Amino acid sequence: DVKVTQSSRYLVKRTGEKVFLECVQDMDHENMFWYRQDPGLGLRLIYFSYDVKMKEKGDIPEGYSVSREKKERFSLILESASTNQTSMYLCASSKHTGGSDQPQHFGDGTRLSIL
Amino acid sequence: DQQVKQNSPSLSVQEGRISILNCDYTNSMFDYFLWYKKYPAEGPTFLISISSIKDKNEDGRFTVFLNKSAKHLSLHIVPSQPGDSAVYFCAASVNSNTGKLIFGQGTTLQVKP
Numbered sequence: 001d002v003k004v005t006q007s008s009r010y011l012v013k014r015t016g017e018k019v020f021l022e023c024v025q026d027m028d029h030e031n032m033f034w035y036r037q038d039p040g041l042g043l044r045l046i047y048f049s050y051d052v053k054m055k056e057k058g059d060i061p062e063g064y065s066v067s068r069e070k071k072e073r074f075s076l077i078l079e080s081a082s083t084n085q086t087s088m089y090l091c092a093s094s095k096h097t098g099g100s101d102q103p104q105h106f107g108d109g110t111r112l113s114i115l
Numbered sequence: 116d117q118q119v120k121q122n123s124p125s126l127s128v129q130e131g132r133i134s135i136l137n138c139d140y141t142n143s144m145f146d147y148f149l150w151y152k153k154y155p156a157e158g159p160t161f162l163i164s165i166s167s168i169k170d171k172n173e174d175g176r177f178t179v180f181l182n183k184s185a186k187h188l189s190l191h192i193v194p195s196q197p198g199d200s201a202v203y204f205c206a207a208s209v210n211s212n213t214g215k216l217i218f219g220q221g222t223t224l225q226v227k228p
Contacts, residue, residue: 004158009156033215035218040220042121043218045216058215095214102214103149103151103164104161106151108158109156
């Protein structure tokens with residue numbers, strides 16, 4: 001079974017802090033993704049990576065950056081946390097097969113509150 | 116611009132009856148569609164998918180129908196069970212090389228005993 005592990009289930013930080021969210025997958029997947037989930041807005045893609053050291057902006061990258069130094073680990077960084085970044089953050093991974101029939105596998109999420 | 120839309124925020128059905136969740140999309144280049152289920156405090160889990168070259172895919176109690184001309188897909192759950200109560204997201208595949216998906220807003224299904 002694919003395991004995607006997010007380092008924290010709940011996190012409380014202060015405005016202006018630099019925040020790191022970590023995600024590790026154990027299935028040698030090439031693709032990794034960071035989403036945020038907000039009520040009524042569904043899952044919105046922040047950044048994704050299809051290979052080590054490669055990254056692509058998603059739909060809402062402003063205020064975030066990412067790092068992928070190893071294949072199994074994908075980090076999301078909030079450079080200077082703001083209250084509008086309070087949200088549920090979800091990490092996912094998928095295998096690159098050249099087709100679209102490999103679903104993304106998700107971690108259990110990090111509920112981040114910025115005070 | 117919302118390319119994948121789930122226009123019903125919530126749905127309530129009686130146990131044993133059929134649940135039908137709907138999803139509309141605008142991009143005719145999508146090549147795969149997927150449904151995910153999400154319980155509170157857990158990540159979404161993959162439920163079922165369908166290729167754009169098919170119009171139906173079935174897996175146990177779950178069937179997904181695709182109407183390409185109408186750019187519409189639906190998920191049927193028969194019979195519905197209380198354990199099916201969750202948020203359901205439809206998603207569409209944008210780029211087969213990156214695995215990128217675009218998700219709808221989600222529909223909360225409540226199955227009453």
